[in-house]
Amino acid sequence: xxxxxxxILLLCINFAYSQAGAPATPYYNGxxxxxxxxxxxxxLAKKITETHTYILTYAQAENAIRFTDLDPDxxxxxxxxxxxGFSPSICDGSExxxxxxxxxxxxxNDDGTGSCQWNREHTYARSLGTxxxxxxxxxxxxxxxxxxxxxxxxxxxxxxxxxGSGNSGTVGNEWYPGDEWKGDIARMMMYMYLRYGDxxxxxxxxxxxxxxxxxxxxxxxxxxxxxDPVSQFEDNRNTYLxxxxxxxxxxxxxxxxxxxxxxxxxxxxxxxENRWPNVLLSTINFDLFSSLVIYPNPTSNNKIDxxxxxxxxxxxxxxINGQLIQQIKNPILQNNTYSLENLTKGFYFxxxxxxxxxxxxxxxxN
Numbered sequence: 263x264x265x266x267x268x269x270i271l272l273l274c275i276n277f278a279y280s281q282a283g284a285p286a287t288p289y290y291n292g293x294x295x296x297x298x299x300x301x302x303x304x305x306l307a308k309k310i311t312e313t314h315t316y317i318l319t320y321a322q323a324e325n326a327i328r329f330t331d332l333d334p335d336x337x338x339x340x341x342x343x344x345x346x347g348f349s350p351s352i353c354d355g356s357e358x359x360x361x362x363x364x365x366x367x368x369x370x371n372d373d374g375t376g377s378c379q380w381n382r383e384h385t386y387a388r389s390l391g392t393x394x395x396x397x398x399x400x401x402x403x404x405x406x407x408x409x410x411x412x413x414x415x416x417x418x419x420x421x422x423x424x425x426g427s428g429n430s431g432t433v434g435n436e437w438y439p440g441d442e443w444k445g446d447i448a449r450m451m452m453y454m455y456l457r458y459g460d461x462x463x464x465x466x467x468x469x470x471x472x473x474x475x476x477x478x479x480x481x482x483x484x485x486x487x488x489x490d491p492v493s494q495f496e497d498n499r500n501t502y503l504x505x506x507x508x509x510x511x512x513x514x515x516x517x518x519x520x521x522x523x524x525x526x527x528x529x530x531x532x533x534x535e536n537r538w539p540n541v542l543l544s545t546i547n548f549d550l551f552s553s554l555v556i557y558p559n560p561t562s563n564n565k566i567d568x569x570x571x572x573x574x575x576x577x578x579x580x581x582i583n584g585q586l587i588q589q590i591k592n593p594i595l596q597n598n599t600y601s602l603e604n605l606t607k608g609f610y611f612x613x614x615x616x617x618x619x620x621x622x623x624x625x626x627x628n
Contacts, residue, residue, distance in 0.1 A: 263446045263493035289313070289504060289515055299475060303528045306517050307456040314403075314457070315506065315513035323402040324382060326510035328370040330499035331409050341367040343495060345383055345408035345446070346418065346430035346439055365411030375412055383410035385447055386454045387420035390467045400458050404503055405516050406450045423447060423468040423482065436469055445490025448483035449518040452525055455479070457514075473529045474553030474571055481571075484531035487522050491535050530571060556612065560626035564606070568614070569599045577602070578613040579625075 293309060295302075318326060333343040347366030368380040375381065385406045388395040395401045410418075414430070418437045426438025439447045454462035455478065463478045470482030496519045502508050504515035517524050523536035530553050553571040568577065574595070579588040579602060587610065593600045602612075610625040 263442050263490060263495055290520075298527045300528070302524065303456065303476070306524065306528075307459070310453070310457050310514045310517065313504075313514040316511060317399050318402045318404065318510060318512060320402045322510055323404050323407055324373065326404045326503070327382065327407060327409050329508070329510060330404060330502045331495075332370070332498070333367055334494050334498060336367075340369055342370050342380060342409045343367055344380060344414075345385065345410050345443055346414050347411060348429045348440060348442065365414055368409065368411070373409070377413065379412050380409040381412050381415055383408050383415045383418070385450050386462050386467050387418075387422075389420045390422070391458075391461050392463065392466065393461065395461070398458075398461070400454065400461060403454070403457065404499075404510075404512065405453050405457070405514075408446075422466075423451075425469075425482065441490065443490075444486040445492065445522075446496060448486035448490075449492070449496070449516060449522065449525075451483050452479075452487070452518045453516040456517075473531065474555070474569075476529055479529050481531055484525060484529055484534075487518065487525050488532040488534040492519055492522060492537070554614070554621065554623075556623055556625065559623075560628050561605070562628045564627060565601060565603045566605065566612075566625055566627075567599050567601050568595075568612075570595075570614070571598055572614075572616045574600070574614055574616050576613075576615040578615070579605075580611045580613065582609045582611075 290309075294305060297305060327342065331342045332339050333341045344366055349366050365378075368378070372378075373380050384395065384401070385408055386395065386400070388401065391398075391400065400406075417432065421432065421435065421437035424433055424436025424438060426433040426436075428441060430438055430440035430443065432438075438444075451462075451464050451467055455464050460478075464480050464483055465472060465478055468480055468482045470480030473479040473481060473484070500516050500519045502510075503512045505511050506513045521537045522534035523538070526532075526534045526536075553569075555569040557567055557569070559566060574593050575591070577588070577590040577593050577600065578586065581587055587605075588602060590600075605627045607627050610627065611622055612625045613620055613622045
């Protein structure tokens with residue numbers, strides 16, 4: 263959700279770093295951030311599951327929303343900000359909009375089933391879960407429950423998320439959450455995947471291309487996570503749910519709100535905002551090339567294929583004597599693949615560079 267981000271100085275295990283939003287340092291004390299890819303995914307999944315110490319009932323989740331989703335621009339703490347909504351709203355006393363479905367905020371106590379009321383939207387639609395989320399812990403997990411206008415909630419139904427632009431609405435057979443909300447949705451879907459595993463697969467709730475190192479994740483959510491930065495609103499709800507001193511807290515946090523860059527470290531793809539630059543960049547060897555595949559290797563047909571979802575700045579091939587054999591700047595990949603041909607027999611070092619980072623692989627031509 264695109265809003266103003268205000269940095270706050272934090273301290274974490276002898277490191278000083280900046281993170282927008284409320285401090286989350288104690289939550290991650292002792293966590294090993296010196297890992298990437300699926301190892302980091304598994305470690306974060308373990309963390310958010312073990313710290314989910316309070317399982318709310320569905321009724322408690324409704325009450326929690328009255329605290330977690332308060333509009334940060336409302337000093338009276340009366341109105342909730344509604345997911346998928348956009349301004350102005352026909353129900354908040356502002357000017358009459360062109361679109362009658364233009365619902366953005368509601369009084370926190372005005373929940374129900376009628377016009378201009380709000381109800382609980384399962385951003386991970388219950389029917390898309392495997393199994394259905396209705397009678398499981400996921401049904402009342404407030405990290406993916408948001409207040410929504412009753413009619414817009416019904417409009418979305420259980421449509422999968424898909425590509426769109428502008429305000430929220432149906433695009434073909436899919437649902438676009440809106441430019442303002444797509445990052446929120448992405449980070450919630452990532453959380454649900456880590457927290458509930460196969461029950462909440464990203465590919466079951468959104469339409470996109472599977473990620474190379476984890477086919478369950480799709481590029482749609484990685485792109486949205488990068489394109490729509492974290493807002494103060496997201497920080498507020500994340501902090502409330504993570505603080506066990508709050509009456510309706512769960513005890514766990516959504517790590518992708520704390521730092522969207524964690525998704526990049528796990529799945530690659532479009533590079534997201536790093537909210538802890540002095541921690542992650544100095545202590546983690548960021549693997550841009552987690553999706554990289556070089557094949558066949560060894561090769562016997564004087565050709566190798568380089569497959570990666572990373573945009574490459576340069577491909578360099580060097581022989582065992584240190585001589586430059588090929589250098590391709592800004593290579594154009596077809597279907598995420600680039601081919602090096604007419605290679606003579608020998609042992610080579612293949613260096614790939616992207617965003618000032620590089621990886622070198624050994625290649626054998628028989």
